[in-house]
Amino acid sequence: MKIAVLPGDGIGPEIVAEAVAVLEAVGKRFHHQFNFEEKQVGGAATDQFGVPLPDDTLKSAQDADAVLLGAVGGPKWDTIDYALRPERALLSLREQLGLYANLRPAKCYSILADASTLKREVVDGVDILVIRELTGGIYFGQPRGIAKDGTGEKGINTEVYTTPEIVRIAKVAFELARGRRLHVTSVDKANVLESSALWRKVVIKVHKEYPDVALSHLYVDNCAMQLIRNPKQFDVIVTTNLFGDILSDEAAMLTGSIGMLPSASVGESGGKRRGMYEPIHGSAPDIAGKDLANPIATILSAAMMLQMSFGLEKEAGVIEDAVLSVLNEGYRTADIYSEGTRKIGTKEMGRLILEKILC
């Protein structure tokens, strides 16, 4: 199994190193051969090669069976030309690898429920999978731009969804709901937007192939409210690129711990199934190089990779159990620390998880 490893910027290299060590431990215990190829991406690549996604890095990602990414960006590159910004690398990777579905589980571990800004009884037991359409909608629709008009200037973006784009993301949602609690909530703004009206119509049609899965619809404003009011009502949420961008961050914060949440972006290109796995957080420049970053989101992203790209369910489960077991023993990185627990650094957290896997 060939894995392209793209650590990126800020805390990226620190957390990715721990995830790679965990994968190596899984390989050792279960006799799998993981071949890692590490490449530069983001600001680190711009510094060294003048572009955030060098051809060599893209080729490595295209040749690999899966991609493990840390995070990109930082103040150093905030003022450079938009086309050279680290974040461009992410958009290009998504586009080139055809990653049309972004999967973000937001699971609240009972033992960390007090880290949430919401009450324990509201968030304890939350287990939501937000599926965001990733390659269509307003982020890509034409026309777009800033043009002169009689009043000065006007900014234009266009929300466009085609039937095939909606069909494929709806199928991902229904398929994944079958491995969970059999409930999909489709989120749109069909009362106002024609693109959303089509979205709802197509989702209803695709649902006919999945009679065992329950389907409900929510307008995005109501969904934003329900996520805070009663998040436990949700199982799988499927929505557009823009709404998913916002709702997945909201769902993530229910759990109170940005350093804990993994993500997967899946799709296909060149006749090959694709998967890129990364923590939901950014490069955290404020804590980079200080052994303060929580590596668990990246380690759990590696677990998602084993499950989704390689079908290694048992191995993925072993990683999740190891994480839970270390948390149960009271070890915490600073971001999830509370009184009465033991504060440790990035490396120590990685080492403890790895030890559980090997024992």
Ligand code: NAD
């Ligand atoms: P951020 O997620 O990097 O950090 C937000 C806060 O959470 C910070 O206080 C940080 O210290 C903390 N934090 C994040 N991850 C943590 C971890 N694993 N352990 C402990 N604490 C953690 O968001 P930001 O500060 O808005 O962005 C910083 C840079 O990251 C920006 O350049 C931004 O563009 C980039 N970014 C990249 C990605 C990505 O690569 N996918 C995503 C979001 C932001």
